[in-house]
Amino acid sequence: MSELVRFGVSIGTDLLGRFDKLIESKNYANRSEAIRDLIRQNLVAEKWKSSDKETVGVISLVYDHHQRELTEALTAMQHDFGEGAVSSLHVHLDHHHCLEVIVVRGEASAVKKLADRLIGVRGVLHGGLFPTSTGNEL
Amino acid sequence: MSELVRFGVSIGTDLLGRFDKLIESKNYANRSEAIRDLIRQNLVAEKWKSSDKETVGVISLVYDHHQRELTEALTAMQHDFGEGAVSSLHVHLDHHHCLEVIVVRGEASAVKKLADRLIGVRGVLHGGLFPTSTGNEL
Amino acid sequence: MSELVRFGVSIGTDLLGRFDKLIESKNYANRSEAIRDLIRQNLVAEKWKSSDKETVGVISLVYDHHQRELTEALTAMQHDFGEGAVSSLHVHLDHHHCLEVIVVRGEASAVKKLADRLIGVRGVLHGGLFPTSTGNEL
Amino acid sequence: MSELVRFGVSIGTDLLGRFDKLIESKNYANRSEAIRDLIRQNLVAEKWKSSDKETVGVISLVYDHHQRELTEALTAMQHDFGEGAVSSLHVHLDHHHCLEVIVVRGEASAVKKLADRLIGVRGVLHGGLFPTSTGNEL
Numbered sequence: 001m002s003e004l005v006r007f008g009v010s011i012g013t014d015l016l017g018r019f020d021k022l023i024e025s026k027n028y029a030n031r032s033e034a035i036r037d038l039i040r041q042n043l044v045a046e047k048w049k050s051s052d053k054e055t056v057g058v059i060s061l062v063y064d065h066h067q068r069e070l071t072e073a074l075t076a077m078q079h080d081f082g083e084g085a086v087s088s089l090h091v092h093l094d095h096h097h098c099l100e101v102i103v104v105r106g107e108a109s110a111v112k113k114l115a116d117r118l119i120g121v122r123g124v125l126h127g128g129l130f131p132t133s134t135g136n137e138l
Numbered sequence: 139m140s141e142l143v144r145f146g147v148s149i150g151t152d153l154l155g156r157f158d159k160l161i162e163s164k165n166y167a168n169r170s171e172a173i174r175d176l177i178r179q180n181l182v183a184e185k186w187k188s189s190d191k192e193t194v195g196v197i198s199l200v201y202d203h204h205q206r207e208l209t210e211a212l213t214a215m216q217h218d219f220g221e222g223a224v225s226s227l228h229v230h231l232d233h234h235h236c237l238e239v240i241v242v243r244g245e246a247s248a249v250k251k252l253a254d255r256l257i258g259v260r261g262v263l264h265g266g267l268f269p270t271s272t273g274n275e276l
Numbered sequence: 277m278s279e280l281v282r283f284g285v286s287i288g289t290d291l292l293g294r295f296d297k298l299i300e301s302k303n304y305a306n307r308s309e310a311i312r313d314l315i316r317q318n319l320v321a322e323k324w325k326s327s328d329k330e331t332v333g334v335i336s337l338v339y340d341h342h343q344r345e346l347t348e349a350l351t352a353m354q355h356d357f358g359e360g361a362v363s364s365l366h367v368h369l370d371h372h373h374c375l376e377v378i379v380v381r382g383e384a385s386a387v388k389k390l391a392d393r394l395i396g397v398r399g400v401l402h403g404g405l406f407p408t409s410t411g412n413e414l
Numbered sequence: 415m416s417e418l419v420r421f422g423v424s425i426g427t428d429l430l431g432r433f434d435k436l437i438e439s440k441n442y443a444n445r446s447e448a449i450r451d452l453i454r455q456n457l458v459a460e461k462w463k464s465s466d467k468e469t470v471g472v473i474s475l476v477y478d479h480h481q482r483e484l485t486e487a488l489t490a491m492q493h494d495f496g497e498g499a500v501s502s503l504h505v506h507l508d509h510h511h512c513l514e515v516i517v518v519r520g521e522a523s524a525v526k527k528l529a530d531r532l533i534g535v536r537g538v539l540h541g542g543l544f545p546t547s548t549g550n551e552l
Contacts (some may be wrong), residue, residue, distance in 0.1 A: 002152035010170045016142035019177045027534040038176040047160045058474045062549045089503035097549030120441040125552040130544040135511030137474045138539040165396040198334045200411045227365035235411030258303040263414040268406040271374030273338045276401040278428035286446045290416035308424045314452040
């Protein structure tokens, strides 16, 4: 964490009143915390717009594990990705369905490509990528 | 516009430095303007989460105007919506294709439903809703 | 419009049943129309991922027209963009607030950049870009 | 899995050609698989629009674990949620930063509210919710 500084924001009382209500409903401790969160979301979103920055992606996949060769295919793709495929969590949703959450680290474009490949595997029922960050620049 | 006040945000120098670079690249005049924009985006997003708040929606539709009865269907649906269908802009993209942009005012749920119906009309090739605001609460 | 062909989709009866209910609620004429729409949305989304493809963007801006020099700034930016800024629609929301909808044609990256610049203008309260298409490839 | 049936989609050869290229680039085995995926995405998105349907959410949080009382706060909130908070994965990103991925099952509105609360905790640098499904209806 770097040194803390303070800067002032000028704002209309009406807008500030509405923001205060919103951050209360979202349980924020104070305005600074809420503003810093808005800033960080903005920075992460921008980072994912460029293809070559180091990012972290959370890929979620829902599938039927009875589907032949599906688990092997998913595992092979993660291994091909190399050390960027950090770890994964497997949840049994019911007798048929699993949720697999895979944490991946790498360039934004490579992470997106891996997500596309995994979601495209036969038997994957639903999937997607949540774009987040190494935390370093936040 | 309500009275202006000023509040302070405490933040790490690193995070502030990255935010300053971002707002410069986006051409913001100063930090307050950028922060107010983040707050407003947040408020508009929340408003669209509830179904019964008055909102403004911009519905865009790309279609082939040679498609029989399409223009009539689109116009009828807008008229059915009543006075909430404020106005629309028609752009000729090429010999076949038009873009129609329709500005609608009403409860979030009603605006979404109208957008769904318009996008579902046979011959509409692409469409979507941009959720925005009457400006009143911003 | 190119020649029509027909291809078959194999699908579980349960999933098909749920899809039929969904497309009925969205007023689609038939399954083919609904499937074609899903395909087109997918193609447009992919096109916007590459920065250099020709696209159409609909930029919406809500602002207070009493703000000094705002309208001039917005107009100047659109003119700087050249012939890609096709046309615009202006809606009076109330005594203070306007909605301006600007239709722009150009490379995805250039359209995004213009949208960022317009949204960053002092006095613009809310804004955003709806990414759509020339219709050509749909 | 329910019985398989087959239905036909009529489509222009141009549009089909572009779709075939897209699904090849995404590694789909065949058109049926790609179409079923589009249908499922559509169904999951609709389900999350209603607040009272049972869903599965994947909540990702990046934070600095040196922040006092943060881990306790996150854990307490998950426990308060009851049996819906299925399990979680913890990844060490570097000396300071962690990524925690929490799988939650429950009504869409309750899952969104928990995600908002978790993201609002002081010290959480970035967070978000990926909306997915129990797989049941897919």
